[in-house]
Amino acid sequence: MVEDYSYHSNKVRRHVKRDYFNKSYNNPYFERQTESKPKFNTKLYVRILLIVFLIYLILYSDLFKIKIIEVQGTDMINPEEIQALAKEKMSGRIWLVFPRSNLLFFKKSNLEKEINGKYLLDKLEIEKGWRRVTIRVEEKAAYLIYNNLKAQYFLDSTGAITKEMSADDISKYSQKFPTAYVMQDVVVGDKPVSARFVNFILELNKALDTAGVKVKNYESGGVDQVNVVSPDGWRAYFSLNISMSQSIENLTAILSQKLKGKKFEYIDLRNGDKVYYK
Structure with a gap:
């Protein structure tokens, strides 16, 4: 600060010397945005793992895979012939993704059509059970x-x-x-x-x-x-x-x-x- 004793006035005038080089121009109304590092989302990771596990469990594990094909009621028809037809319809995948041998994607109507195309029967029933398919037939008598x-x-x-x-x-x-x-x-x-x-x-x-x-x-x-x-x-x-x-x-x-x-x-x-x- 500088004091001025000029003759124009009997009062002492004070001049304040301002420093324009070391001033801070922070706006008190805006907080500085600091960069935050991405955090690991544990919940999302667990959910993804759970979904992948469920897809594997349902589609590709043996939990829903048809293991047993049982044929009942045959007389002159060899039950192994019907079992072979069923295994053929259960082979491969639907849209290259869903296994046909999976109980959830196995279609009884497709197998019924295949069996009725080869045998003329009095009755045909196909029942889905836990990891098994039961095929019941009543043959027409041959003469x-x-x-x-x-x-x-x-x-x-x-x-x-x-x-x-x-x-x-x-x-x-x-x-x-x-x-x-x-x-x-x-x-x-x-x-x-x-x-x-x-x-x-x-x-x-x-x-x-x-x-x-x-x-x-x-x-x-x-x-x-x-x-x-x-x-x-x-x-x-x-x-x-x-x-x-x-x-x-x-x-x-x-x-x-x-x-x-x-x-x-x-x-x-x-x-x-x-x-x-x-």
Whole structure:
């Protein structure tokens, strides 16, 4: 501070010397923003780990994986065939992410469609349980074997194809059921022959067995006609519209009399009492 004793005034004037170089210009109304270091968010980290763990637990662990496929009610169908179909439908992933073998993503409708496409059943039920799938079936009874020289199938009483026969089926049942050769391509569910055709062959097979006539197989000879093929190679032509008992009587008579010990090609029994042979 400097005192001034100037002559202009008797008063002492004081001059304050200001320092403009060491002044502080902080605004008292605004606090300085200090840079804060990022803090580790423990809660967020735990939540992410929990979500990842739940995804693994649900999708990829064995907790929801189908381990057991049980098939019940089969008779002529090999249960391993149905199990193989189920395993095939459970293989792979949906959208390359969700495993089909996971109980939460397994669709019963897809397996039902696959099974019904291969077998004609009276009943099919699929039940999901804890890490298991139970498949219950009721088969249609088989009565004939249908052979079209490409494959062999089981026929039910209505003439419908119930199942394509496997090699194991052929070895087991080829001697148990009569075989009918019909040159027509079929798939499971088709009805290439009528119920009348099936019933006629079943009754004819019993009647010929009772009469002591050996049969190799049967053929469809056209509309309302069934051909019997003997182990010796000759054929007997039957009509569905002619009395079976009359036809059997005519057949046994001609075999025991006119054609006994002879070779012949066929016997035509489609005209009642008029029997033709060659």
